[in-house]
Amino acid sequence: xxxxxxxxxxxxxxxxxxxxxxxxxxxxxxxxxxxxxxxxxxxxxxxxxxxxxxxxxxxxxxxxxxxxxxxxxxxxxxxxxxxxxxxxxxxxxxxxxxxxxxxxxxxxxxxxxxxxxxxxxxxxxxxxxxxxxxxxxxxxxxxxxxxxxxxxxxxxxxxxxxxxxxxxxxxxxxxxxxxxxxxxxxxxxxxxxxxxxxxxxxxxxxxxxxxxxxxxxxxxxxxxxxxxxxxxxxxxxxxxxxxxxxxxxxxxxxxxxxxxxxxxxxxxxxxxxxxxxxxxxxxxxxxxxxxxxxxxxxxxxxxxxxxxxxxxxxxxxxxxxxxxxx
Amino acid sequence: xxxxxxxxxxxxxxxxxxxxxxxxxxxxxxxxxxxxxxxxxxxxxxxxxxxxxxxxxxxxxxxxxxxxxxxxxxxxxxxxxxxxxxxxxxxxxxxxxxxxxxxxxxxxxxxxxxxxxxxxxxxxxxxxxxxxxxxxxxxxxxxxxxxxxxxxxxxxxxxxxxxxxxxxxxxxxxxxxxxxxxxxxxxxxxxxxxxxxxxxxxxxxxxxxxxxxxxxxxxxxxxxxxxxxxxxxxxxxxxxxxxxxxxxxxxxxxxxxxxxxxxxxxxxxxxxxxxxxxxxxxxxxxxxxxxxxxxxxxxxxxxxxxxxxxxxxxxxxxxxxxxxxxxxxxxxxxxxxxxxxxxxxxxxxxxxxxxx
Numbered sequence: 107x108x109x110x111x112x113x114x115x116x117x118x119x120x121x122x123x124x125x126x127x128x129x130x131x132x133x134x135x136x137x138x139x140x141x142x143x144x145x146x147x148x149x150x151x152x153x154x155x156x157x158x159x160x161x162x163x164x165x166x167x168x169x170x171x172x173x174x175x176x177x178x179x180x181x182x183x184x185x186x187x188x189x190x191x192x193x194x195x196x197x198x199x200x201x202x203x204x205x206x207x208x209x210x211x212x213x214x215x216x217x218x219x220x221x222x223x224x225x226x227x228x229x230x231x232x233x234x235x236x237x238x239x240x241x242x243x244x245x246x247x248x249x250x251x252x253x254x255x256x257x258x259x260x261x262x263x264x265x266x267x268x269x270x271x272x273x274x275x276x277x278x279x280x281x282x283x284x285x286x287x288x289x290x291x292x293x294x295x296x297x298x299x300x301x302x303x304x305x306x307x308x309x310x311x312x313x314x315x316x317x318x319x320x321x322x323x324x325x326x327x328x329x330x331x332x333x334x335x336x337x338x339x340x341x342x343x344x345x346x347x348x349x350x351x352x353x354x355x356x357x358x359x360x361x362x363x364x365x366x367x368x369x370x371x372x373x374x375x376x377x378x379x380x381x382x383x384x385x386x387x388x389x390x391x392x393x394x395x396x397x398x399x400x401x402x403x404x405x406x407x408x409x410x411x412x413x414x415x416x417x418x419x420x421x422x423x424x425x426x427x428x429x430x431x432x
Numbered sequence: 433x434x435x436x437x438x439x440x441x442x443x444x445x446x447x448x449x450x451x452x453x454x455x456x457x458x459x460x461x462x463x464x465x466x467x468x469x470x471x472x473x474x475x476x477x478x479x480x481x482x483x484x485x486x487x488x489x490x491x492x493x494x495x496x497x498x499x500x501x502x503x504x505x506x507x508x509x510x511x512x513x514x515x516x517x518x519x520x521x522x523x524x525x526x527x528x529x530x531x532x533x534x535x536x537x538x539x540x541x542x543x544x545x546x547x548x549x550x551x552x553x554x555x556x557x558x559x560x561x562x563x564x565x566x567x568x569x570x571x572x573x574x575x576x577x578x579x580x581x582x583x584x585x586x587x588x589x590x591x592x593x594x595x596x597x598x599x600x601x602x603x604x605x606x607x608x609x610x611x612x613x614x615x616x617x618x619x620x621x622x623x624x625x626x627x628x629x630x631x632x633x634x635x636x637x638x639x640x641x642x643x644x645x646x647x648x649x650x651x652x653x654x655x656x657x658x659x660x661x662x663x664x665x666x667x668x669x670x671x672x673x674x675x676x677x678x679x680x681x682x683x684x685x686x687x688x689x690x691x692x693x694x695x696x697x698x699x700x701x702x703x704x705x706x707x708x709x710x711x712x713x714x715x716x717x718x719x720x721x722x723x724x725x726x727x728x729x730x731x732x733x734x735x736x737x738x739x740x741x742x743x744x745x746x747x748x749x750x751x752x753x754x755x756x757x758x759x760x761x762x763x764x765x766x767x768x769x770x771x772x773x774x775x776x777x778x779x780x781x782x783x784x785x786x787x788x
Contacts, residue, residue, distance in 0.1 A: 145595045145596075145599070146595075147595075147599065147600045147601055147602070150599070274751070300744075300750055301750050301751055301753070302750070302753075303740075303753040303754040303757060304703070304754065305703055305706075305707060305740055305754070305757060306703065306740070307702070307703055308529075308699060308700040308701050308702050308703050309500075309503075309700070309701070309703045309704065309707075310689055310692075310693050310700065311499055311500050311503050311624070311689065311692075312500050312703070312740060312741070314499075314693075315495075315496040315497070315499055315500055315741050315744075316741065316744045318492070318496060319487070319488075319493070319496055319741065319744035319745050320744055322487045322490075322492055322493070322745075323485070323487055323744070323745060335602065336602060336695070336697045336699075336700075339693040339694060339695050340693065343692070343693060346618075346621070347492070347495070347618060347621060347622055348492065349621060362600075362602045362604065362695065363602075363603075363604035363695075364604040364693075364694050364695040367604070
């Protein structure tokens with residue numbers, strides 16, 4: 107009985123979606139984007155990308171609507187509700203991150219069952235996109251980001267890189283350090299991880315002094331990369347205290363204004379950027395092209411990172427940061 | 433405890449502690465409560481000088497733990513006074529980032545003169561301390577709960593306002609050479625100038641606790657708050673002053689860290705809550721109040737900093753750092769307790785004055 111009801115609902119929803127899709131065809135694509143809070147510094151860049159891509163959709167009579175939670179206290183269920191809210195408005199396509207698969211996968215499956223084109227972006231990876239039947243994944247993969255950073259180090263002659271992990275044990279930070287290590291090993295060097303205890307977390311001096319100690323202890327270290335932009339500020343002080351600025355090249359995952367200024371001044375070699383703007387921009391553009399013209403990109407997944415910011419492109423990056431896109 | 437509190441009550445209305453002690457003999461020095469903390473510190477220093485190698489003993493190695501100790505120590509001193517008076521202040525964990533963000537937003541984001549940012553940050557610390565103190569007095573709710581509430585409230589306020597005002601949770605700050613020299617520079621490329629601020633704070637707090645009536649009032653309040661008030665001590669004023677001093681010191685550390693690291697993050701500082709309490713407890717201050725000394729707090733802070741940073745000079749796998757920190761801290765506290773018990777239960781054979 108239950109299975110039959112489910113089937114009927116699915117057919118009904120599919121029917122509704124089909125009619126809405128045809129009507130949407132006439133006045134352009136109605137795209138719904140599920141994302142973080144718009145005032146979150148990271149998500150404001152994703153939103154800017156989605157909004158900019160939305161201008162193209164608007165030219166053809168379509169629209170892009172951003173749906174974000176009020177807060178992150180109950181992220182999974184709240185995001186699942188947002189997906190259902192989007193679905194109830196007869197969308198031409200939906201973009202969403204798979205933050206909490208347990209809570210959100212059912213809602214995503216309803217989207218696919220209703221015949222609405224879906225792209226997973228920002229988190230979940232291609233695995234989530236395949237599992238849910240989504241068209242594509244647009245975003246970053248932490249291990250690939252680590253590989254990108256490690257390759258850059260390798261091609262610039264670094265042989266022993268310290269990966270400073272202030273959140274040891276977390277999957278994403280461990281993946282970043284592992285990527286660094288694997289890429290450097292390939293170019294004949296090595297990378298060790300420096301896991302810092304929780305009694306150091308959030309205290310830049312404790313982090314800086316720990317990095318200084320590690321650099322002093324092993325004088326073959328010629329590179330230090332931190333898992334966050336804030337930790338790079340500590341690492342910069344550590345390197346100058348250890349008087350190793352000529353030898354030890356600093357880098358970071360993600361970046362902030364202070365880090366960009368360091369790259370410009372030459373005291374930091376590079377930053378690994380996951381380019382959040384592109385996540386919003388590409389996901390919306392891909393869906394707009396599909397909904398209007400049936401375009402489908404064969405490249406799957408679409409990785410927006412790692413982008414490398416170094417002395418060569420730091421000026422352009424700073425201009426982008428001032429515009430709210432970097 | 434009670435008899436000690438009564439001694440202090442008697443003293444509160446008479447002369448400060450320092451004027452009552454007789455000439456110290458070697459025996460009385462060994463029985464001083466700080467000896468446990470001193471031995472604890474020497475033990476961990478010895479431990480890391482063996483396992484830490486030449487780098488740990490170099491000036492760079494010493495700077496490693498002195499820099500961490502000086503920032504922690506500036507907060508631990510007023511926290512120690514509060515704990516001696518029978519209170520706790522958890523809100524320092526949010527005060528540090530709140531102060532960092534205040535100066536970074538005012539002087540970094542809006543480009544106001546650095547002195548405006550510094551004064552606003554320190555003023556915020558005093559204001560939060562004042563609110564803490566008034567809430568504790570008026571509500572009679574334990575300060576643990578009151579400051580836990582202000583810890584969260586202030587963290588939320590900092591995050592919310594930072595995002596509204598600067599659109600970011602991380603703000604860059606460029607400060608001039610004078611501000612850098614005073615608050616955020618390294619002497620000889622290694623020692624933070626904060627070290628001198630810590631020494632100044634030690635001298636000030638040491639004077640207050642040992643040579644002023646105010647110090648006696650603090651000890652008496654921690655021993656027995658009701659009797660202290662009955663004896664004519666303005667306990668409300670003392671409580672508010674103590675919370676304002678911890679707010680001020682926490683905001684000082686946040687402010688100087690922002691200048692030192694040229695930036696401020698919303699998610700920082702929480703580790704100062706437990707680290708400051710740990711440092712104070714290692715230093716021999718009782719969690720229940722009424723007992724403690726400035727020398728002890730300083731030694732406790734140094735011990736904690738040595739253990740926390742020394743680990744990175746050793747060849748140990750850093751994954752075990754937290755375990756080793758925990759074990760060494762427990763050993764230091766146990767050693768301390770043994771000596772304090774010895775000091776307190778010692779019965780003088782000849783004269784009564786040897787008791788202190």
